[in-house]
Structure formats: structure tokens, C-alpha cells
Amino acid sequence: MLEKDSNVDQLIDQFKTLPGGLLPLLHAVKQLLKCVPDSVVDPIAKGFNLSRAEVHGVISFYHDFNTHPGGHHTVQICRAEACQSMGSRHIESHAKQSLGIDYGETTADGLITLEPVYCLGNCACSPSVRIDDDIHARVDQSRFDQLMTELTTVNANTSGVSS
Amino acid sequence: MSLQIFIPQDTTALALGAEKVSSAMAHALERRGLNTNITRNGSRGMFWLEPLVEVQIGSARQAFGPVNASDVESILDAVQSNLDGTAKIDHPLHLGEVDQIDYLATQQRLTFKRSGVADPTCITSYQRLEGFVGLTKALSMTGQAIVDELKNSGLRGRGGAAFPAGIKWQTVLDTAGEQKYIVCNADEGDSGTFADRLLMESDPYQLIEGMTIAGLAVGANQGYIYLRSEYPVAHKILNIAIERATDAGFLGANVCNSGRDFFLEVRLGAGAYICGEETSLLESLEGKRGMVRTKPPLPAIEGLFGKPTVVNNVLTLGAVASILEQGSDTYKNFGMGRSRGTLAVQLAGNVKRGGLIELAFGVTLRQVVEDFGCGTFSGRPIRAIQMGGPLGAFLPESQWDTPLDYEAFAAIKAMIGHGGIVVFDDTVDMAAQARFAMEFCVIESCGKCTPCRIGSTRGVEVIDRIVANEDRDNNLILLHDLCDTMELGSLCAMGGMTPFPVRSALTYFKEDFGISSSRDH
Numbered sequence: 001m002l003e004k005d006s007n008v009d010q011l012i013d014q015f016k017t018l019p020g021g022l023l024p025l026l027h028a029v030k031q032l033l034k035c036v037p038d039s040v041v042d043p044i045a046k047g048f049n050l051s052r053a054e055v056h057g058v059i060s061f062y063h064d065f066n067t068h069p070g071g072h073h074t075v076q077i078c079r080a081e082a083c084q085s086m087g088s089r090h091i092e093s094h095a096k097q098s099l100g101i102d103y104g105e106t107t108a109d110g111l112i113t114l115e116p117v118y119c120l121g122n123c124a125c126s127p128s129v130r131i132d133d134d135i136h137a138r139v140d141q142s143r144f145d146q147l148m149t150e151l152t153t154v155n156a157n158t159s160g161v162s163s
Numbered sequence: 164m165s166l167q168i169f170i171p172q173d174t175t176a177l178a179l180g181a182e183k184v185s186s187a188m189a190h191a192l193e194r195r196g197l198n199t200n201i202t203r204n205g206s207r208g209m210f211w212l213e214p215l216v217e218v219q220i221g222s223a224r225q226a227f228g229p230v231n232a233s234d235v236e237s238i239l240d241a242v243q244s245n246l247d248g249t250a251k252i253d254h255p256l257h258l259g260e261v262d263q264i265d266y267l268a269t270q271q272r273l274t275f276k277r278s279g280v281a282d283p284t285c286i287t288s289y290q291r292l293e294g295f296v297g298l299t300k301a302l303s304m305t306g307q308a309i310v311d312e313l314k315n316s317g318l319r320g321r322g323g324a325a326f327p328a329g330i331k332w333q334t335v336l337d338t339a340g341e342q343k344y345i346v347c348n349a350d351e352g353d354s355g356t357f358a359d360r361l362l363m364e365s366d367p368y369q370l371i372e373g374m375t376i377a378g379l380a381v382g383a384n385q386g387y388i389y390l391r392s393e394y395p396v397a398h399k400i401l402n403i404a405i406e407r408a409t410d411a412g413f414l415g416a417n418v419c420n421s422g423r424d425f426f427l428e429v430r431l432g433a434g435a436y437i438c439g440e441e442t443s444l445l446e447s448l449e450g451k452r453g454m455v456r457t458k459p460p461l462p463a464i465e466g467l468f469g470k471p472t473v474v475n476n477v478l479t480l481g482a483v484a485s486i487l488e489q490g491s492d493t494y495k496n497f498g499m500g501r502s503r504g505t506l507a508v509q510l511a512g513n514v515k516r517g518g519l520i521e522l523a524f525g526v527t528l529r530q531v532v533e534d535f536g537c538g539t540f541s542g543r544p545i546r547a548i549q550m551g552g553p554l555g556a557f558l559p560e561s562q563w564d565t566p567l568d569y570e571a572f573a574a575i576k577a578m579i580g581h582g583g584i585v586v587f588d589d590t591v592d593m594a595a596q597a598r599f600a601m602e603f604c605v606i607e608s609c610g611k612c613t614p615c616r617i618g619s620t621r622g623v624e625v626i627d628r629i630v631a632n633e634d635r636d637n638n639l640i641l642l643h644d645l646c647d648t649m650e651l652g653s654l655c656a657m658g659g660m661t662p663f664p665v666r667s668a669l670t671y672f673k674e675d676f677g678i679s680s681s682r683d684h
Contacts, residue, residue, distance in 0.1 A: 019449075019468065020430070020448050020449045020450040020468075021450060022450030022451070023430065023431070023432075023433060023447065023448075023450050024430065024431070026433070027392075027431055027433070048450075054451075057452050058450070058451060058452055061435065061452040061453060061609075062432075062433035062434055062435050062453075063433065063434030063435060064392055064433035064434040065433060080354030080355075080553070081354040081355060081512065081549055081553060081585045081596070081599070082354045082355045082511040082512040082583075082585045083354070084596070084599070085512035085513040085585055085586060085587045085588070085591065086512065086513055086540065117393060117434075118352065118354070118436055118603070118606075118607070119351075119352055119353070119354045119356075119393065120174075120393050121174060121351060121356070121357040121359075121360040121393065121394060122174055122175050122178050122357065123354060123355045123356065123357055123509070123511035123512065123517070123583070123585070124175065124210035124211065124357065124509070124510065124511045124514070124517025124518050125175055125178065125179060125210055125211070125213070125517065126511070126512065126513075128178065130393070133395040134177075134178075135174055135177065135178040135396075136178050137175060137178035137179045138179070
């Protein structure tokens with residue numbers, strides 16, 4: 001944890017002089033720690049000469065800045081209109097049921113966090129699902145199951161996460 | 164005869180398996196001992212054909228699609244048996260020469276003319292395709308002459324508000340200030356839209372060129388592209404393009420040895436739809452909560468960090484490059500009425516042939532959906548079309564003959580917005596869609612003004628009561644009253660236009676709310 005603290009301090013030093021540097025910093029913190037925890041609010045406030053309330057206000061405004069780490073993979077299902085027109089509501093309920101979690105929750109094995117997303121810009125080939133930085137088109141229920149199986153298999157082979 | 168193979172690397176092609184196709188192709192070429200390059204091009208925007216593989220034999224680019232990794236061997240067989248180009252290529256996925264495909268051949272591509280032609284990050288290809296011609300011209304012009312050219316083109320902001328771009332630039336030019344900024348709004352959050360993404364992923368130098376021209380015109384030396392975090396592929400490609408353009412002297416200090424500077428940086432959003440609203444975007448760029456600002460002051464006078472700022476959409480800035488290249492008279496010869504030039508229509512949702520369709524203003528919605536779209540993906544009848552994103556009205560069939568023109572759409576209380584068209588078949592529940600419009604506003608409101616923040620929450624509740632037939636008549640009156648309050652009392656389009664989809668659903672699809680169609684509410 002100490003090492004991470006010093007890494008965060010380095011990032012603060014790196015971004016505090018950049019005009020409008022708070023969002024780039026928060027993205028960098030999220031990349032480092034997989035989230036933007038409450039513990040970084042104080043050092044960021046000091047480094048940027050802001051109040052803790054201002055820093056907290058920015059973190060809590062944006063959907064991307066989760067304060068607790070999610071699972072190994074983030075699975076986002078598009079809820080926007082184009083995907084709705086192609087049956088994304090069914091994918092949403094199927095995903096929640098088959099993974100046994102609601103939006104914002106992580107599976108018990110720590111593998112998958114499920115999130116809603118509002119448009120991935122892939123609207124001509126809906127419904128769309130994003131897994132980490134990969135976007136998948138025309139996802140129906142069986143394709144969704146297939147993608148989840150791939151995640152489980154890959155992780156069982158590489159990181160030892162039980163499935 | 165030499166062969167060259169093109170496999171797209173844009174988000175949609177990748178989402179449909181282009182990476183697997185590319186690696187299968189590389190293996191197949193190696194096995195066959197063919198020394199053929201695979202170029203990862205951008206997409207042509209014919210998304211229903213992705214992954215669309217093109218094989219260039221001589222000067223003709225033969226298209227195949229949609230291609231699976233398992234189709235690669237048979238495509239190479241068909242191509243290899245016809246290397247002299249005399250016989251007809253015999254393959255079930257063969258679509259003919261890519262330029263001759265109806266969907267593409269019937270468009271008027273100005274902004275998207277280079278999309279899918281070459282590797283989007285290759286600066287030499289960009290120059291070979293008339294890239295940086297506009298910038299070169301702009302470098303020899305005064306700021307005022309550039310702004311005049313833009314005014315003459317009639318270009319209006321393509322983000323949705325359709326404000327004349329030349330007038331915005333004139334205001335920034337006329338405002339005194341040592342430091343000015345060019346901000347590109349690449350927070351393309353409307354469902355059904357992907358034109359910004361396609362341009363950034365398939366022709367990023369055009370955006371860079373347009374922004375540099377804007378900088379020269381108004382006297383700004385710093386630009387920011389505010390890109391939504393939902394576009395990781397665009398992010399990667401833009402960063403590569405900016406680095407290469409800087410190395411080649413088209414960006415940074417002393418642009419093309421002109422003595423003028425223009426620095427450009429991509430900044431990522433963080434998943435907030437409201438940051439597509441220009442003042443909220445500026446707040447976010449400054450590192451703050453994306454809260455909408457009151458206007459005045461206009462961003463053109465007090466924008467980013469309080470300095471005069473041009474805020475334009477990706478497509479507006481992209482069009483600038485082609486206007487300077489081809490001349491404003493050429494551009495304004497396209498279109499109708501006060502809607503000049505071309506519109507990048509994005510056909511999406513439940514549609515058979517979805518994609519990017521660039522057309523002169525004036526074509527009707529029905530022509531786009533029927534001629535290009537060829538009906539629904541599900542094969543069922545179309546019931547409703549939502550144009551202009553989540554704040555756009557739902558249009559019943561009686562309105563599909565409206566020409567794509569800003570004023571014609573405003574006249575039916577609808578909007579063209581950013582040009583997104585989402586098609587729904589007859590299984591759609593329009594009460595659920597109206598409820599979603601309010602729900603989306605609850606989730607994405609910045610919270611600054613009460614009609615938007617609270618009104619949307621009450622809106623969801625009232626719609627639920629109407630559908631459940633709880634005191635329906637009075638709740639309908641309440642919903643209209645609430646919509647009035649949101650329209651008239653909200654600071655920006657988020658709260659001000661959320662009533663558009665709600666009211667249109669209620670007016671044209673009232674049976675879905677349990678209201679008999681003979682009654683008039």
C-alpha cells in the first residue's frame with residue numbers, strides 16, 4: 001500500500017501543473033488502482049490546492065470513477081435506444097440472472113463487474129456489450145453466454161481465479 | 164499482378180471479428196507463400212457488411228463481406244484464380260468493386276470521402292488523398308479571409324444545435340485575447356450516432372487539419388479534443404495521428420514553417436452524457452464537475468479557462484478541412500434552404516443495412532430508411548423512428564416524408580440533431596420508451612437546474628401512474644404540465660428537450676399508454 005501511495009503522489013506531481021489536470025489525474029489513478037478510493041481525496045486536494053469537497057464532488061460526478069475496485073473484468077451492457085430496438089432489455093435481464101448480480105455488483109468469485117453504459121457508438125450493429133476495452137456487436141443471449149465462458153476460461157488459465 | 168488486402172480496424176469491424184479475420188488472413192497468406200501486405204484501413208461505414216475485406220487487384224478494389232475468419236481461404240482461392248482480372252470473381256461474399264456498391268455509390272461524400280480508403284494513421288496516404296490541401300491554403304490567408312470562407316459555405320454546427328459556424332468563429336476572432344482555444348466536442352453520446360467515431364477512427368488527420376485551420380482563423384494556439392471514454396479505439400488512433408502530425412510538422416510549434424503554433428491534445432471524458440453540452444464540456448475540461456453554465460457569457464467570449472473559445476463538433480471541424488480544400492461555393496451548392504452542404508446520416512437500431520450515409524440535405528427520412536436501410540433487421544414493419552438522439556422526437560409513419568432539413572424538422576417539433584436515426588419495429592412499447600427518456604434524464608442530469616433534476620424523476624413516476632391507469636386523466640394533465648416546465652425552465656437541452664420524445668410518444672402512440680386512440684390528449 002505504501003508503494004501505491006508514493007505512486008499516487010508521483011501522479012499528483014505529474015498532473016497538478018497541467019491545465020485542467022484533475023480528470024487526467026483521476027483516469028491515471030483509476031488505471032493504477034482500478035478505482036479512485038477515498039484515500040486519494042486528501043492528497044489530491046492538497047496537491048491541487050482544492051478543498052476535499054471539490055475533489056470528492058468531481059469524483060462522484062462521473063460514472064467512470066468508481067471508489068471501490070470492481071472485478072477482474074468489467075462487462076458493460078449498452079442500455080441506449082438503438083440497442084433497445086434490437087432487444088438489449090432481454091440481454092440485460094439475462095445477464096443479471098445468469099451472473100447472479102445487478103448493475104454495479106461483482107460476481108462472488110471477483111471475476112466480473114456488471115455495469116450499464118449509454119451508447120458505445122456501435123449502433124448499426126446492436127446490441128453492444130463492452131468487456132474491458134473490447135466492444136462486441138450483435139450480442140444475443142447465446143453470444144453473451146459464450147463471451148462470459150471465454151472470460152472464465154481465460155482467467156482460469158492465466159490468473160488462477162476460480163470460476 | 165500485385166495484390167493488396169484491406170481489413171478495417173474501426174470499432175464496429177473489430178466488434179464483428181475483424182481481428183480474427185486479419186490474423187487468419189495473415190496465416191493464409193504465409194501458407195500460400197504470398198508476399199502480400201494487409202493494410203488495416205478505416206471503415207467505409209457500410210456496417211452491415213463488416214468485416215468488409217477488400218482485395219486490390221491492379222487498380223480495382225474488390226469487396227467481400229461480411230467475412231468470417233473461416234471464409235478467408237475460399238476468398239483467396241477465388242482471387243488467385245482470377246489474378247489477371249479477366250474472369251468474374253466467383254465467391255458468395257463477393258460484392259463487386261467497393262466504389263460501385265449502391266449504398267456507397269449513391270452518397271455524396273465530402274467529409275467522409277477518405278473514410279476506409281487507407282490506413283487512417285498513415286500521413287502519406289492522407290496527403291495523397293488531398294489531405295492538408297485546405298491547411299496549406301489557410302496558411303496563406305488572413306484569419307478574416309478564412310472566417311469569410313466558412314461563412315460563405317453556410318456550414319452550421321453538426322453537433323445538433325446547427326448554429327452557423329462562421330458566426331461563432333467571427334465572435335472568437337473579434338474578441339481580444341492573448342490566449343484563445345479550439346475545443347472539439349467529441350463526446351458523441353447520442354444513441355444512434357457514430358459519425359464522429361467513424362471520422363476519428365478512419366480519417367483522424369482531417370479533424371486535426373480542421374482544428375489547425377480553426378486555430379489559424381481565430382488566433383488560437385492550443386486545441387483540445389474532448390473524447391468520450393466509451394471510444395477506446397478512437398482514443399488510440401487519435402493519439403497516434405497527433406504524434407505523427409506533430410513529427411511531420413503539421414502540428415505543434417511553427418506549423419509548416421509558417422511561424423504559427425498549434426498544439427493539440429486529447430482529453431478523455433468520464434462517462435457523463437451531459438458533457439456533450441458545450442458549457443458542461445468546458446467545465447469538465449477545466450477539471451471540474453460537468454455542470455452546465457448559464458449563457459451569456461458565450462463560450463466564444465468567455466470559454467475554456469475564461470478565454471475566447473471555439474467549441475465545434477468533430478464533423479463541423481472535419482467539414483472545415485474539405486471546405487477550405489474544395490472552396491466554400493462547392494460546399495454550399497449541396498443542400499436545401501438554410502441547410503447547406505451534406506449531412507452525415509447515421510442509420511441505426513433495428514435496420515437491415517445500418518451505417519454511415521453522407522447526403523446533401525433535402526432527402527426524406529423515408530428514402531434513407533427504405534432505400535438505404537431496406538427495412539428492419541427483424542423483418543417486421545417499422546413502427547417508429549427516433550431522430551436526433553435521446554432528446555429527439557419519435558416519428559410516426561405520417562412524418563417520414565419530412566425532408567432532412569433543420570427547419571423542416573423544427574416545424575414538426577422534431578430535430579435532426581447530430582443526424583442519428585434509430586429505427587424501431589412494431590414490437591416496441593412506446594410507453595416504455597417515453598419512460599426511458601425521463602429515466603435517462605434522471606441518470607444524466609447535471610443537477611444544476613430543478614426542472615431537469617427533479618422534473619425527470621417526477622416524470623418517470625407520472626408515466627408509471629398513467630400506464631398503471633391510476634387517475635389517468637389527471638396524471639396526463641400533470642405530465643403535459645411537467646413537460647412545459649422542463650421545456651421552458653431548464654438551463655440546457657437535456658431538461659429542455661427530454662419532453663420531445665415523451666410528448667411525441669404520447670401524441671402519436673397513445674394506445675401504448677392505455678389511452679384509446681379516439682381521445683385527444
